[in-house]
Amino acid sequence: MPLYWFLGPLAGLLGVGCYALVGSRRPRSDAIVYGISFLCSVLALGASLTHLLTAPAASTLTLPLGLPWSGVHLRVDALSAFFLVIVNLGGAVTSWYGLGHGRHEQAPERVLPFFPAFLAAMNLVLLADDAFTFLLTWEFMSLMSWALVMAHHRQAGNAHAGYVYLLMAGMGTMALLLAFGVLAGADGGYHFADMRAGLLSQQAAALVLVLTLVGAGSKAGLFPLHVWLPLAHPAAPSHVSALMSGVMTKVAVYGFMRIVFDLLGEPAWWWGAVVLALGAVTAVLGVLYALMQHDLKRLLAYHTVENIGIIFIGLGLALAFQANYLNDGAALALSAALFHVFNHSLFKSLLFLGSGSVLSATGERDMERLGGLIHRMPWTALAFLIGSAAISALPPLNGFVSEWLTFQAILISPELPQWLLKFLVPAVGAALALSAALAGACFVKAFGITFLGRPRTPAAAQAEETDTRSLTALFVLAALCVLAGILPGLVIDALAPVVASLNGAVRLAAQASQPWLTLVPLAEAKNSYNGMLVLLFIVFSGFLSALLIHRLASRDARRGSAWDCGFPDDNPAGQYTAGSFAQPIRRMFGSVVFQARERVDMPAPGDLRPARMTVSLRDPAWDYGYLPLIQVVNTVAGRLNHLQFLTVRRYLTLVFSALILLLLGLAIWR
Amino acid sequence: MYGLVFDIAHMLAGGMVVVSFLLLYQDRLYALLNTYALHALLLALVVSWQAYSHDAPHLYVTAGIALIFKAIIIPVVLHRIIQRLGIQRTIEQVLGVGLNMLVGVLLVALAIIVMLPVTAASEALVREDLIFALSIVLLGLLMMITRRNAVSQVVGFMSMENGLVLAAVGASGMPLVVEISIAFSVLIALIVIGIFLFRIRERFDTVDVQAMDAFRGERP
Known part of the structure; x- marks a missing residue:
């Protein structure tokens, strides 16, 4: 073309x-x-x-x-x-x-x-x-x-x-x-x-790597x-x-x-280690940040951080394999990273568009003020559910395939000769598994609090389903998520020329010719995955269990309980909230990473004010990175402030001395 | 480019450096302006000699601009300004004359040390010209920071500009458009500076820049 x-x-x-x-x-x-x-x-x-x-x-x-x-x-x-x-x-x-x-x-x-x-x-x-x-x-x-x-x-x-x-x-x-x-x-x-x-x-190439990590990594x-x-x-x-x-x-x-x-040309082996470590830290911290958020769009933005981490894990593995001339492994890691790039673009767009529909229907981004939207906006809820399942890497959707491929690349890492990589890559694998599991928890929270339960505010109770054009956009993305999940071989084959162009013409074997559209990245003896079969199994077992439950349980006699299933009074504020859902994880990880502190303010007996629990979180990136930096810049600027009020002659003297110093430097070091 | 041609070019450009030292030495305003006129006259001679010896007629225009604007108009206008301001015509220097000249000599030495290795590949005249030009620029800057009188700071600035023209002519000659626009910008700078001088004088009764510092609440 x-x-x-x-x-x-x-x-x-x-x-x-x-x-x-x-x-x-x-x-x-x-x-x-x-x-x-x-x-x-x-x-x-x-x-x-x-x-x-x-x-x-x-x-x-x-x-x-x-x-x-x-x-x-x-x-x-x-x-x-x-x-x-x-x-x-x-x-x-x-x-x-x-x-x-x-x-x-x-x-x-x-x-x-x-x-x-x-x-x-x-x-x-x-x-x-x-x-x-x-x-x-x-x-x-x-x-x-x-x-x-x-x-x-x-x-x-x-x-x-x-x-x-x-x-x-x-x-x-x-x-x-x-x-x-x-x-x-x-x-x-x-x-x-x-x-x-x-x-x-070597040094110049390493410098370019670091600068690119800063430049592209910040974007x-x-x-x-x-x-x-x-x-x-x-x-x-x-x-x-x-x-x-x-x-x-x-x-x-x-x-x-x-x-x-x-x-940049041929990589050194430690480049892979740097990129891998950065990717792993980004993935885990990204999803932890996301778990602490109750703002729907901000939660999604933090998930982008996590997914970028997963992509960079794949890229780091590819660098490590390429540096050791293990181009088959590099092809696998590159395919995984590119596949995840594609997948994330699908389901993150889907989720953001879904949250946009929720936002325009209710005017709220805060999950604690939503709830019960599945009754008012069933189609949006369905599309959002598919996106949530995909980003949580549940089979048979596309997110699972790319993370599975990344794991396959991690599993062949013992072939790498360097000891640092031998130790680092399994640790990265553990971090990846942790982040995938936490992402699942996070989207149970996001979907459950937003769409399930009962509305927490009048705005959520009166939401209207969004227009058909928006819904079409949502469902096109959802369909692509499903298709890429059950037919991953086609995507891998489409990615093959990209992988080959970056990897010395080595690519993964063509997948379209595999029987039953199975995904066989390296050799059948090692691992294979068939999204179609998983889908069929899920559909079959799902229908079977629905049938069984319907047959055996639904028609059974029921007796209403005295305590009304945990809702003794009809107040939606009594429901599980986003904050309470995240509390176990916040206590486990957040107390270390974010220095999460919970303070309970319990009124004395007889006091009529309500009890309060406040949670304080601190952001390590701001606390240890940016705020000290801002402090230093402010201090230096304050010190140099009086330079603004010099006399004309002193300014000229400054220029003159700078010129003389530079000329002296030139004269001495040349 | 050898023998007499080289010697004359060398002498004229070297003369400009010597006149720069004279500028540094002068402590009366009228004498300073006359010396500046001499500086610009020498520049015009250098440029026209370059035009003659390199057979580059457009440089005659540069020389003409230097002669008319810098050697005649600017000194005359500054003379008038000083007359109308009626200011005291001795100049306070920050450094003593002897120290001033010593620093100037060091600056010329620095210019030589810097320029000789940088221009090793060029022809002899270009090397000399660049060294002289850098020396003149540095001496002009030195003059600007060691004088307290606004008029002599203007003269220092103008002599720096002469050094830049010398460098441009010595290196490869500069396009006429650039030269003309520089000349006009210098003229406009002169006008602006002249107006400012009057304003300063009106307000402070002096053109000593220390008065302005005091006005801004700085220590003198």
């Missing part, structure tokens, strides 16, 4: 963004903007899918824009085609959702111009083939998403979220800029082809650079949250993979 197929949709997206700048206050302008965004995304999705499935050679294009002596280089190869599929699939679904959901928007002029521009920017990042274009479009993407985060800037906390996001995005781009500077070397070859051909020393949400993510993602309108969480973090993963796997 030649590259110019992508230019039309891109021009369409940018054009409709410009139209929205002037026309966003007109009636039905949201239909125009989202409709055209949907069409452009579908076209680009078709082009990128064709490129991924037919796997032709990379196609390049140079546009006479940008810097006069270099121009804008664009290129689409297997890796960027795969991520283009993710971006445009997410773009198409969220645009379609926007067609229904956009009517609830109070400030369309703050959303409509930036939404298509954001989509176009993410596409452009994936197409960029030189450092200048990459950084420019990356920053454009950050700015557009920042504008969307600030759409409801008068709500409490949103301005702060935007500020933190802007700072972190600026720092990340700076790190990437430096990484590209090191990659380009002294000769300044900023075209990706020059960087691919260039050879770096993706690696611990401890994740702090902006749970602030900014929930602040944006819900379909934008879906894009930011489900898709933009994947663009960051693409940046990491493009630099580390493609441009």
